[in-house]
Amino acid sequence: MRILNLNINNVDYTVTAEDHDTLVNVIRNKINLTGTKIGCEQGSCGACTVLVDGEPVQSCIAPAFRYEGKKITTIESLGKAGELHALQQKFVEHGAIQCGYCTPGMVMSTLALINKNPNPNRDEIKDAISGNLCRCTGYIKIINAIEAYAKHINNEVSKISSCGYNGNCSNNNESEQKKHLVGVAKPYIEATKKVTGAAEYADDIVVKNPLYCKFVRSIYPHARILSIDTSEAKKIKGVAYILLGNELPVTFGVLPISQDETAIAIEKTRYLGEIVAAVAAETEEIAQQACKLIKVKYQPLHAFLEMDESIKDTGEKEKIHSHVKFNNNIHKKAELRFGNQKEALEAADHTLNMEFDFKGINHGFTEPHAATAYWDHNGLTIITATQVPHYLHRYLAKVLELPMSRVRVIKPYVGGGFGGKSDPFPHEIIISYLTKKIGRPVRVRFTREEVFLCNHGRHPSKIKMAIGMRKDGIISTLDADIVIDGGAYGSFGVVTSYYNGVLLQAPYKLNNFGFRTLRVYTNKPQSGAMRGHGAVNSRFAIETMLDVMSEKLNIDPCELRMRNFLDSDTLTVGQYRITSNGSKISLQKVMEQSDWKKKHKKLPNGHGIGVACGFFISGSALPIQWNEYPQSVVHLKVDLDGRVLVTSGASDIGQGSDTMLAIIVGEVLGINIDDIFVLAADTMLTPIDLGSYSSRVTFMAGNAAKMAAENLKNNILNNVSLHSGIPVEELIMEGRHIFTSDKKINLTWNEAIEMATRKVGALTVSGYYNSPKLGGDFKGAGAGLSPSYSFGALVAEVKVDTKTGFIKVINMWGAHDCGKAINPLAVEGQLEGSWHMGMGQAVSEEMSYYNGLLTNANFINYKIPTSLDIPDIHSTIVETIDPEGPFGGKECGEGALHPSIPAIVNAVYDAVGIRITSLPIKPEDVLRKLKEVETLNEKAL
């Protein structure tokens, strides 16, 4: 330790630091400027970007002592709330901020660009931020914001509308919008906090006198633990506790039917990277050092690494889980049949069989998992980056054997989730146990490698699909045989198994349909839920096959789809209730905008265009935990000050649910967003919402908020009526006023609240949402049931380099039926982000293994598309007004992803005549297939 003098934001700081300290460590942990984030610690994501003498520096790979005598600038030096820097203002207005975790780094990189080039063009902007990864936005709105800022400082009028929303909506009525909050583009209510670096994420929150937790992780994919020697580690000064699995024997898992995991491996390990011991110590460094001294003796067991092997009888080899019914590693078999597929295929005019192969992918959120737990007179409190505070609440109570009343889960700002923070995790349970045991707060944060090892990403899958088709292009049957690789534990896998099949029954009408999915255990990090859960890969399969059939039958692929779409207000073969359905209009929109008819089959070799459609659930109609508690509850309180407090368990992870709640409440009450304060996702203060997964929040929490607001409105009007003598039915609540049409009474909002609270005090009301009873009564009928479904279509345009096999996606035109865009700015952000993520799975992302060891657990070799890789994205919001959605709204954050991958692959076919059946598309596969086509053509000649 020695003295370090740094000038940060024109303030001189003197701190003590180690010679090996990085700049980010000093800035965050010693000076408490936590606006600068840590994403990878290897200079590959840009979250930690600061300026040093005006130049961008990634502070995670910058030795702190280098910067004595330099001028360091962090996000905190820019504007603050109320006085934002113009660039920050543009980020806010343009919806460039979703989870907000990459935002400070993005802003700093932009400032470095502007310092050198005050008038950058779009390409220069993309280049300047190409070292800053964003996983939420697809970069479009960030680039727009920077472009608008550059125009602003150069006094040019921006072509991009000032609200940041491009206004491309099927149901646009500007004059109507002025009176309302719903349907008007609105920056996130917390955007200012995020853009100034003030928003606190899990690792930004400081507690007094904490211990730090680190883990010993298994170095074998499948092994018996013979012994763990902690004696040397215990000798290190500063080690507070060493925890082994036997202290936490209770199993857990997000689904009640898959309680197959313990917080720390007991007796044996099931994947490379599984936690076998945990150390709590005075510093992270001591904890890490102690971990290295813990000696674990293993007896390696046969490792099951491939799905094919896991299906088979294991013979003498020890299976991964003893609870599995037979002597194999099959976790779940899900099968449903409507009609006889074999007969239908035999009777079909045309049939097609294809096989597909998908690598696993990871969510790639920018904020690594982090949490702090403390134990006090109220019991346990944990502040953690989670999408599911309620489920974590339940499982902490279960594993720690505490009543739920002694457990409190707080979700701070979360730097992206996409399904990757939707399970209760071992690290959360471990630090909770440790703080209870030791009595001091315990913190943990993952390295990026640990994030990848924790995984819960999209299942690697193998799909065999057969379809039968009539001469006129109508699908007569569909049969899918699917195997998905669950990795070592259950997670959401049972649901994933069903979703792979059942979500094939729309958007096309099927009378004869069946599937079988096997989810297998393997000795790899576990798979789970990821954006578009379960249905993305099977969607890819059917959309590719429709493209093949359209070619075979010489029917335009769009036309073929049009002929097969389900109608609105109908039932699917598996009795899903389809209400509003924007399939046709979505497809029409993308056809028009992409100039489909002029391009398809008409572009030069190497250049092509492709289409696909999709659909998804708006929340699962059946809760994970079988009980009759509502799926979401919202409380409202208004007191004399007139501000409405919204409390909801819904978890905003960057998708904008807090803002959605505020908009809905404001709309019903006729007040402004500023009149509303949202307090969300704190299990002690907020009523239960099941969490941010399965695209349920707008529909369910939105409806609960709407009901609560209507109840509050009635309550206020009743009280005003009581005191004013005017019948309730004559009172109008609008524009922050309560009045009668003849203005006999015309109270401002605050006057009305003063009147309404007389004698009774603060008004508190509640609203809730319960799905209606839906679906058939056969086994498995509940899978994929949803009160509403979203629909969409996408056209992608690609160029293929036939020499290198590289694919460049140059355009994406997408349209998505979200029912009603409660906040069009947020909806567009979800669509662009979904398409960007789909493109990643299509062209660059995969989890690669070497003998069960993940080889690319970093942002250099796990290849998330950068700002230079993304195409131009043209989005259209389609509104169909769902009869049960809040103001007609339904999901938009997951379903949009579905068509993007097959559209790209179908475009590759249009460009060069090859069918891609395994993802991601690899340049060498493209070359091999091109060669095969060439050879075939030569033979034909």
Place this chain on the structure above:
Amino acid sequence: MITEQKTFVKALSIQDAINYVNSFSENCKYIAGGTDIMANKFLENDASPVLIDITDISELKGVSETANAIIIGPLTTLNNIQTNSIIHTHLPAMQKAAYSVGSPLIRSSATLGGNLLCENRCLYYNQSAWWREAVGYCLKCNGDVCIATGGANACFSEFVSDTAPVLICANASLNIINCKGESRLVLLRDIYTGDGVKPRSISNTELITEIIIPKNPHFKCSFNKLRLRETLEFTSLTSAVSFDNSGIVKITLAGMDPKPVYLEIDKTVPTQETSKQLLKLSRAVDNDFFSRKYRRDMVKVFLEKSYKELNIC
């Protein structure tokens, strides 16, 4: 989190640096931009206990020219190389090469000297300490065998500098000063040993003071880099193909061997034959994001592209 290193000192002049080196001897390492060293330290691949920071030595920065040569200070950042007018005039391929490194955030810190000396890479080496323990330690981290090849007794970590190939084609030399203050001039091409474990013949106590590129008004060079994304990537194959009025084509590849693959060949030799000769010199193994086969196939593709660009027939 970086824990191994114990001392960090800052040299303000070349003499200062030499003094430090003499006081710490072999335990120390010079650090410039640090984008390579710090990432390797985070992974515990670099355990040098002493870092001597040279980024504030102004005499080692900047680009100048004489009648016969361009002289680049080794601490010139890649961003500065990318935008420098002298380099633009005489060596535009060098700008392209500098621009291809990492991301703009890397290039604002990373220096040319650092890029020439950056550590070789391998899928089985650039991993955390836990990972390398799990895989069983390869030759480059004191293990017994090469993991990538499944047991070879040699290390095939890839040489990944993107700027070196252009400079090698341009016949660049380095001025290097040792801890006694003695200078030596060495051809850049000659500092690379071909041993993946110890890929450079410059010792920890030596410092590059100048990168000297002879001027050649007829020098033309085509630069290509194989990477999946358009930024952030280390190379899987970098090619520099140069040509002047001598009739000889010079080709340097990175990413195909522990050292740069270098070939001089008559311009009349068909690219098919030339790529065969290059592949004979390349010891590429499956230790990269792209397969060995694909990278080898791309050598010919890059060559043809370059020949076309340079109008060599």
